[in-house]
Amino acid sequence: MHLNLFLSSLGHHEAAWRHPAANVEEIIDFAHLQGLAQKAERAKLDSLFLADRYAASRKAVKYGAVSGLEPLTLLSALSVVTERIGLIATVSTSFNEPFNVARRFASLDHLSQGRAGWNIITSGTDGEAQNFNLERIPDHHVRYERAQEFLDITLKLWDSWEADAIIHDKASGIYADNSKVHEINHKGKHFAVRGPLNLSRSPQGRPLLVQAGSSEDGKDFAAKYAEAIFTAQQSLSDAQSFYADVKARAAQFGRSPEQVIILPGICPIIGASEAEAKEKEAQLHELTHPAYSLLQLSNRIGFDLSSYPLDGPLPELPATEKIAGHQSRTQLIRDLAEREHLTIRQLLLRLAGGRGHKTIAGTAQQVADELEQWFTQDAADGFNIMPQLTNGGLDDFLDQVVPELQRRGLFRTEYTGKTLRDHYGLDSPVNSFAETHQYQ
Amino acid sequence: MHLNLFLSSLGHHEAAWRHPAANVEEIIDFAHLQGLAQKAERAKLDSLFLADRYAASRKAVKYGAVSGLEPLTLLSALSVVTERIGLIATVSTSFNEPFNVARRFASLDHLSQGRAGWNIITSGTDGEAQNFNLERIPDHHVRYERAQEFLDITLKLWDSWEADAIIHDKASGIYADNSKVHEINHKGKHFAVRGPLNLSRSPQGRPLLVQAGSSEDGKDFAAKYAEAIFTAQQSLSDAQSFYADVKARAAQFGRSPEQVIILPGICPIIGASEAEAKEKEAQLHELTHPAYSLLQLSNRIGFDLSSYPLDGPLPELPATEKIAGHQSRTQLIRDLAEREHLTIRQLLLRLAGGRGHKTIAGTAQQVADELEQWFTQDAADGFNIMPQLTNGGLDDFLDQVVPELQRRGLFRTEYTGKTLRDHYGLDSPVNSFAETHQYQ
Numbered sequence: 045m046h047l048n049l050f051l052s053s054l055g056h057h058e059a060a061w062r063h064p065a066a067n068v069e070e071i072i073d074f075a076h077l078q079g080l081a082q083k084a085e086r087a088k089l090d091s092l093f094l095a096d097r098y099a100a101s102r103k104a105v106k107y108g109a110v111s112g113l114e115p116l117t118l119l120s121a122l123s124v125v126t127e128r129i130g131l132i133a134t135v136s137t138s139f140n141e142p143f144n145v146a147r148r149f150a151s152l153d154h155l156s157q158g159r160a161g162w163n164i165i166t167s168g169t170d171g172e173a174q175n176f177n178l179e180r181i182p183d184h185h186v187r188y189e190r191a192q193e194f195l196d197i198t199l200k201l202w203d204s205w206e207a208d209a210i211i212h213d214k215a216s217g218i219y220a221d222n223s224k225v226h227e228i229n230h231k232g233k234h235f236a237v238r239g240p241l242n243l244s245r246s247p248q249g250r251p252l253l254v255q256a257g258s259s260e261d262g263k264d265f266a267a268k269y270a271e272a273i274f275t276a277q278q279s280l281s282d283a284q285s286f287y288a289d290v291k292a293r294a295a296q297f298g299r300s301p302e303q304v305i306i307l308p309g310i311c312p313i314i315g316a317s318e319a320e321a322k323e324k325e326a327q328l329h330e331l332t333h334p335a336y337s338l339l340q341l342s343n344r345i346g347f348d349l350s351s352y353p354l355d356g357p358l359p360e361l362p363a364t365e366k367i368a369g370h371q372s373r374t375q376l377i378r379d380l381a382e383r384e385h386l387t388i389r390q391l392l393l394r395l396a397g398g399r400g401h402k403t404i405a406g407t408a409q410q411v412a413d414e415l416e417q418w419f420t421q422d423a424a425d426g427f428n429i430m431p432q433l434t435n436g437g438l439d440d441f442l443d444q445v446v447p448e449l450q451r452r453g454l455f456r457t458e459y460t461g462k463t464l465r466d467h468y469g470l471d472s473p474v475n476s477f478a479e480t481h482q483y484q
Numbered sequence: 485m486h487l488n489l490f491l492s493s494l495g496h497h498e499a500a501w502r503h504p505a506a507n508v509e510e511i512i513d514f515a516h517l518q519g520l521a522q523k524a525e526r527a528k529l530d531s532l533f534l535a536d537r538y539a540a541s542r543k544a545v546k547y548g549a550v551s552g553l554e555p556l557t558l559l560s561a562l563s564v565v566t567e568r569i570g571l572i573a574t575v576s577t578s579f580n581e582p583f584n585v586a587r588r589f590a591s592l593d594h595l596s597q598g599r600a601g602w603n604i605i606t607s608g609t610d611g612e613a614q615n616f617n618l619e620r621i622p623d624h625h626v627r628y629e630r631a632q633e634f635l636d637i638t639l640k641l642w643d644s645w646e647a648d649a650i651i652h653d654k655a656s657g658i659y660a661d662n663s664k665v666h667e668i669n670h671k672g673k674h675f676a677v678r679g680p681l682n683l684s685r686s687p688q689g690r691p692l693l694v695q696a697g698s699s700e701d702g703k704d705f706a707a708k709y710a711e712a713i714f715t716a717q718q719s720l721s722d723a724q725s726f727y728a729d730v731k732a733r734a735a736q737f738g739r740s741p742e743q744v745i746i747l748p749g750i751c752p753i754i755g756a757s758e759a760e761a762k763e764k765e766a767q768l769h770e771l772t773h774p775a776y777s778l779l780q781l782s783n784r785i786g787f788d789l790s791s792y793p794l795d796g797p798l799p800e801l802p803a804t805e806k807i808a809g810h811q812s813r814t815q816l817i818r819d820l821a822e823r824e825h826l827t828i829r830q831l832l833l834r835l836a837g838g839r840g841h842k843t844i845a846g847t848a849q850q851v852a853d854e855l856e857q858w859f860t861q862d863a864a865d866g867f868n869i870m871p872q873l874t875n876g877g878l879d880d881f882l883d884q885v886v887p888e889l890q891r892r893g894l895f896r897t898e899y900t901g902k903t904l905r906d907h908y909g910l911d912s913p914v915n916s917f918a919e920t921h922q923y924q
């Protein structure tokens with residue numbers, strides 16, 4: 045079983061900052077973040093992960109804690125104070141240039157000696173587009189089309205230096221065998237990039253590729269490129285269908301299904317008894333602010349809910365294919381509200397902790413049971429752990445659930461490999477240029 | 485006197501990697517870079533600085549060592565292993581988006597507790613443009629126009645959170661006083677950015693702004709925005725004119741000339757005697773490869789010299805205003821060749837060490853004398869130190885010249901401030917939004 049920590053200074057619950065255990069000063073405090081990363085490494089987690097958004101809304105910051113440290117910057121710093129744990133940064137293909145992104149990940153992979161991962165997103169809100177010269181977020185399929193071209197370029201750039209290109213022969217003055225350094229000469233619809241990269245091949249060859257799109261476009265993209273997939277699933281059966289679907293798509297792209305690691309998000313709340321856990325959850329829920337929750341939900345689904353009564357039902361939303369923003373998440377939210385006949389107010393509470401990810405409030409045993417069930421019943425290869433409250437809650441998971449998973453023989457007790465790709469049991473990528481070479 | 489280390493793994497001389505003292509494996513080795521940064525900090529230098537280019541040429545990598553770690557990534561990592569020294573990263577306004585750049589520097593400023601600086605460049609070669617969807621580098625004045633708009637946006641983004649905007653009152657659930665969080669609503673020729681930044685105000689308010697343009701456009705840009713200015717000057721009198729010119733321009737923009745720190749580049753080569761120093765220089769020169777030197781020079785001046793005889797003169801170059809790339813450097817090179825009647829081959833050797841920056845080969849006393857002269861005779865507020873060879877050469881400067889400057893009372897013996905801005909004696913920036921506030 046693989047475990048990724050979705051790192052959050054204060055906690056994933058939207059009211060975590062108001063909890064007595066949270067220290068708001070720690071939100072962008074490096075010493076605090078370093079402590080969290082080191083704890084996760086002591087527990088032998090595969091990786092830690094930082095999400096990202098490219099905007100803050102003036103309305104939302106009134107109620108919601110904002111921690112906007114840029115992921116690659118922060119992970120570069122964390123690479124110095126950790127040795128084994130993988131470091132996964134979110135970077136959007138919609139608001140960046142492929143040359144820069146390829147280079148930053150290669151830099152992090154060098155600095156961390158092979159521990160870099162990239163959570164590839166296309167971003168999904170108008171608020172973000174408005175920080176990048178646009179009025180609205182481009183259509184879903186346009187974003188994925190750009191993402192695909194973006195990936196093709198970065199893959200070639202990472203391959204543009206073969207592993208043995210550098211000779212550095214002081215006597216002759218030859219630094220590199222430049223028959224092993226390649227221009228990529230990409231000219232496409234969205235980009236033109238000549239290459240080569242200005243940085244030699246990194247320890248992993250390229251970062252681990254992670255993706256979280258769960259729409260039709262998203263699943264195809266993930267099946268084609270992603271080596272690890274984040275997803276939000278509310279039930280075992282939904283998770284099983286997603287798992288089967290994506291593994292089958294990967295096979296269609298000629299990939300081995302085992303080389304695609306599926307990691308549903310889990311929001312654990314752990315108590316000495318189930319009742320205590322539920323009470324912890326209720327305590328956090330009480331600290332939510334409906335106005336803020338509503339802003340967050342409206343933003344997530346790209347539909348302004350502010351004029352609808354909180355105690356009424358969710359209004360009819362546009363058809364999934366018509367949604368420009370985050371399609372699969374919007375559908376998950378709509379399905380959830382429908383299935384459980386939730387009012388908007390009830391829905392807001394259901395989303396306050398995990399934004400659509402599954403919450404498990406119970407004892408460490410119960411959490412381990414559920415993870416074991418999903419893992420053994422073809423719903424997950426591991427999990428993306430999203431503690432509701434960091435101080436206390438993260439410790440509960442690492443100190444109680446991880447040892448229980450280890451006792452059951454489900455989780456490693458020591459790192460056996462060095463790179464992030466080693467931890468996930470993934471093959472080293474083959475250099476596309478080097479291959480051509482062999483046949484020349 | 486202020487001292488900045490222009491950080492280079494192996495050395496600034498283009499043949500440094502071939503020198504017996506250089507260990508080529510150290511070129512992108514974090515432990516090595518960490519050691520250099522810590523040495524510079526022990527010597528109480530104001531800052532260290534990383535240059536950047538956005539391309540590597542297949543032809544050039546045959547002979548030239550390539551270290552392409554992305555500066556902000558590397559400096560984030562170095563921020564963890566240093567405490568006081570300033571960290572200046574080069575980022576181009578031509579190949580990035582202002583929102584991303586504002587955020588990364590704010591992140592580094594938070595992580596380093598107020599030690600971030602930005603060397604603002606516009607980049608100047610076609611090879612770089614070709615990695616960013618363009619055939620040729622945009623015209624000089626277009627690049628500076630974009631740079632100006634870019635700066636205006638980033639300045640507003642850094643001000644978009646007032647210092648006291650965050651209240652985080654757990655009881656009421658109010659996180660920020662959002663009357664102190666501002667949209668910037670920028671709509672200009674090159675960019676449209678709404679803001680606010682998604683990160684709170686950083687310790688320095690914004691990074692130290694550094695710039696190195698020395699053309700007419702460049703000097704105006706520097707005089708308007710830059711707090712520290714890098715420049716290449718071959719002689720005391722040239723440096724004095726530049727110094728007077730830029731300080732006067734700063735005054736014209738309503739700025740205090742003392743708030744603009746001018747730092748010419750110096751390439752020290754230190755020996756127990758002058759003869760020994762000159763011999764060290766000759767030893768490095770012997771390791772150069774004319775084919776490589778010629779590529780570097782052609783690239784720098786944007787003019788292909790490969791068909792001209794090495795033992796003939798520099799051909800006529802286009803008029804300075806017609807040069808799309810690096811104007812002032814091209815002019816410096818042309819002037820140097822003319823003044824000293826150099827053949828191309830001789831010129832290549834003159835540029836091999838400092839690419840146009842001044843080389844001083846002599847005893848530690850002689851180097852200190854020259855720095856003192858420039859400093860006391862209105863040619864410099866400090867220097868940008870570019871050791872020709874890092875292993876050995878950097879140590880010579882830090883262990884011999886710095887103590888000599890300290891004995892003469894010219895350089896600090898302890899850090900007195902905490903931030904990069906403190907080290908350079910610069911005022912804290914006033915928040916443009918907060919000012920408006922007071923008068924409302």
Ligand SMILES: Cc1cc2nc3c(=O)[nH]c(=O)nc-3n(C[C@H](O)[C@H](O)[C@H](O)COP(=O)(O)O)c2cc1C
Pocket residue numbers: 094095096097134164165166167168256257258259260261262263274275276309369370371372373428
């Ligand atoms: C665990 C997880 C993490 C995610 N992180 C981010 C993120 O940091 N930034 C972002 O804009 N979207 C993030 N997403 C959203 C996805 O990138 C994607 O937009 C979303 O899953 C909907 O994709 P779809 O439109 O293909 O259905 C994340 C999703 C999941 C499941």
Ligand SMILES: Cc1cc2nc3c(=O)[nH]c(=O)nc-3n(C[C@H](O)[C@H](O)[C@H](O)COP(=O)(O)O)c2cc1C
Pocket residue numbers: 534535536537574604605606607608624696697698699700701702703714715716749809810811812813868
């Ligand atoms: C010390 C110093 C460092 C510089 N660093 C860079 C750099 O990292 N990348 C770059 O493209 N140009 C760099 N430059 C070049 C300047 O940004 C600028 O293009 C050059 O000085 C010519 O400017 P001009 O066209 O305004 O004359 C540097 C210049 C100096 C003096």
